Amino acid sequence: MSKPDYPVRTRRLALRPFTLADLAAVHSWQSRADVNRYLYGEARTPEETAGSLVNKAAVTWPEKEGQYLCLAIEKDGEVIGESVLKYLSQYHRQGEVGYVLHPDHHGHGYATEATAAMIDLAFDHLGLHRVIASCDALNEASWRVMERLGMRKEAHFRHNEIFKGAWGDELIYAVLEDEWRRMAVNRAAANGG
Secondary structure, eight states, X not given: OOOOOSSXXXXXXXXXXXXXXXXXXXXXXXXXXXXXXXXXXXXXXXXXXXXXXXXXXXXXXXXXXXXXXXXXXXXXXXXXXXXXXXXXXXXXXXXXXXXXXXXXXXXXXXXXXXHHHHHHHHHHTSOOSEEEXXXXXXXXXXXXXXXXXXOEEEEXXXXXXXXXXEEEEEEEEEEEHHHHHHHHHHHHXXXXX
């Protein structure tokens, strides 16, 4: 396991650990009911956002099971969202990715680009074998990101939990390290690299 050098750069974005100076940016999406529609919890107060930001900033690299790496997604110096990598199992080499973007930045492929970078970190720096992602089945924008990444839909759990007062369905997607590496070779070949 090797901690990456930050920021992690993609074609259009920079991913870096959160700092307490990011409070206004984080609150700009955590305070919105529409952003929280498919997330556990509700829109947050400034004090609740500050508490969540302390937790995000505390882990700059997941060193043990259960830890979350939450990186700020920057576009041209502006924090527009977050990308998450949870270290699920050291023995089974499993992790989970997630993402949240401010709605002003939806529809530009930023979630896909940032999540691809997190999957690279999972395989290249954390040494994982398998990475999953999950979402509410009604959250089409989220599962479309997983499909654009080439993740395989492995499960559709019907009525697996009561979510915000109603039965909810959950989708599970996954990709294995060797599949991800093959896709990277194919992407490079398609781009003339």
